[in-house]
Amino acid sequence: MEILAFGVQADEKPLIEKAFAGHHEVRCLDVFLTEDTAPIAAGYEIVSTSVNANLNHRVLQTLAAGGTQLIAQRSTGFNNIDLDVAERLGLTVARVSYYSxxxxxxxxxxxxxxxxxxxxxxxxxxxxxxxxxxxxxxxxxxxxxxxxxxxxxxxxxxxxxxxxxxxxxxxxxxxxxxxxxxxxxxxxxxxxxxxxxxxxxxxxxxxxxxxxxxxxxxxxxxxxxxxxxxxxxxxxxxxxxxxxxxxxxxxxxxxxxxxxxxxxxxxxxxxxxxxxxxxxxxxxxxxxxxxTSHQAYYTVDAVGQIIDTTVQNVLNFTAKRRDENVLVPRS
Incomplete structure (x- = not known):
């Protein structure tokens, strides 16, 4: 399975690719998930997003229509995601509940x-x-x-x-x-x-x-x-x-x-x-x-933990397991 990751910084890309190696293929994009970029996700069952993505009802509808089933957000905060709409559309949403x-x-x-x-x-x-x-x-x-x-x-x-x-x-x-x-x-x-x-x-x-x-x-x-x-x-x-x-x-x-x-x-x-x-x-x-530009979390230690947890969230989803990182469970 290939995963589509939006909003990947240059420093993050090799860390994400290394973390997913042996598990799933991952395609990293530097563009953020918005209404304009959401159609790119068509055909991807799993999409990973950054904290600055805008997952409003239109974006979520586009993702669901394109076959996305899991949104794995690479952050603790999730105020950028309309969770009620995600639940109605049958989208599973997971986040990183803890990092350094x-x-x-x-x-x-x-x-x-x-x-x-x-x-x-x-x-x-x-x-x-x-x-x-x-x-x-x-x-x-x-x-x-x-x-x-x-x-x-x-x-x-x-x-x-x-x-x-x-x-x-x-x-x-x-x-x-x-x-x-x-x-x-x-x-x-x-x-x-x-x-x-x-x-x-x-x-x-x-x-x-x-x-x-x-x-x-x-x-x-x-x-x-x-x-x-x-x-x-x-x-x-x-x-x-x-x-x-x-x-x-x-x-x-x-x-x-x-x-x-x-x-x-x-x-x-x-x-x-x-x-x-x-x-x-x-x-x-x-x-x-x-x-500064939302960089407080941006250390090799914290980013590494965020990516490792994101990988685990994906593995849990494919194995139909659920933990505290899941905000909206699979329907």
């Missing part, structure tokens, strides 16, 4: 420290042989407060690093994590976390209840010199509201690895095009903002 939490947690801290110590500005200056320190002053993390919104595996890893810095820990989640409590974390309501934290990092999934969890009201409560980091999902932050606060001169720094309108932009080369997204264009002009 350290990849994302470490990158979140990379963003936090990059904006704190003005690394991008300093690097750009030294390339021009400008070695002044004006405007590059940061601050120690020790003794300050880290607010962790979402204390699952990634949030816990982020908190462990913060604990290593010697920071006070505040957390918010629907359930307390005993490991975070052992680190000395205090669980509080969102408003207190927003008001008292010097660094706030987002590690909750994107659900209807968390859409724009960082809205204008939440931003207003935060300290003027807070560092805000989002390495989870772009839709957690009301970007227009964030831009308004940045224009008012607030926040010591903002690190964003995700953006709520990233589909059709991230993972692609748009350097020779006019980007029509005015919000993103404005966002990247702020000197205290660092935007």
């Amino acid at each position: 939490p350290y990849s994302v947690a470490e990158f979140a801290w990379t963003l936090a420290m990059a904006v704190n110590r003005r690394i991008v500005r300093a690097s750009n200056r030294t390339r021009d042989f400008d070695f002044r320190l004006d405007g590059l002053m940061g601050r120690d993390m020790r003794g300050r407060t880290a607010g962790v919104l979402g204390t699952g595996k990634i949030g816990e890893a982020f908190a462990r690093i913060a604990n290593g810095f010697g920071m006070r820990l505040l957390g918010w989640d629907v359930a307390e994590n005993p490991a975070c409590l052992d680190l000395g974390m205090t669980y509080v309501d969102k408003e207190r976390l927003f008001a008292e934290s010097d660094v706030i990092s987002l590690h909750v999934p994107l659900l209807p209840a968390t859409q724009h969890i960082i809205d204008s009201a939440a931003l207003a409560v935060m300290k003027d010199d807070v560092i805000l980091v989002n390495s989870s999902r772009g839709g957690l932050v009301d970007t227009d509201a964030l831009v308004r606060e940045l224009r008012a001169g607030r926040f010591a720094g903002v690190g964003l690895d995700v953006y709520e309108a990233e589909a059709g932009l991230f993972f692609l080369d748009k350097s020779l095009e006019v980007v029509e997204d005015d919000t993103l264009a404005r966002l990247v002009t702020f000197p205290n903002v660092v935007v």
Whole structure:
């Protein structure tokens, strides 16, 4: 059986081909699964997708009509898939429920420290042989407060690093994590976390209840010199509201690895095009903002785990086995 994999990055292709060797043939495409590209999947029983695929009802209908039976998504998040439609069409959907939490947690801290110590500005200056320190002053993390919104595996890893810095820990989640409590974390309501934290990092999934969890009201409560980091999902932050606060001169720094309108932009080369997204264009002009292209997960360790789990999801499907990775079971 040949599997069609959409949205495969150049670094991923040899890893995917090696992982599937001896099991199934795999055809890797660098294009993302969209309404325009979905017809390519005709005749493929199994399709693998990336997190930036758009699996709306039209895409799912095209896949089902072309004979697809399994969608194996190479990510933990699945807010890009209309699961109700997939179920009605008889499509099985599987995801990667777990991969290295350290990849994302470490990158979140990379963003936090990059904006704190003005690394991008300093690097750009030294390339021009400008070695002044004006405007590059940061601050120690020790003794300050880290607010962790979402204390699952990634949030816990982020908190462990913060604990290593010697920071006070505040957390918010629907359930307390005993490991975070052992680190000395205090669980509080969102408003207190927003008001008292010097660094706030987002590690909750994107659900209807968390859409724009960082809205204008939440931003207003935060300290003027807070560092805000989002390495989870772009839709957690009301970007227009964030831009308004940045224009008012607030926040010591903002690190964003995700953006709520990233589909059709991230993972692609748009350097020779006019980007029509005015919000993103404005966002990247702020000197205290660092935007990266959804790369927090992108380590050889995490990607390897994602691919291995995807292969196992395919093998489970062909063997008619089911585990916790299956979001929509076969009908």
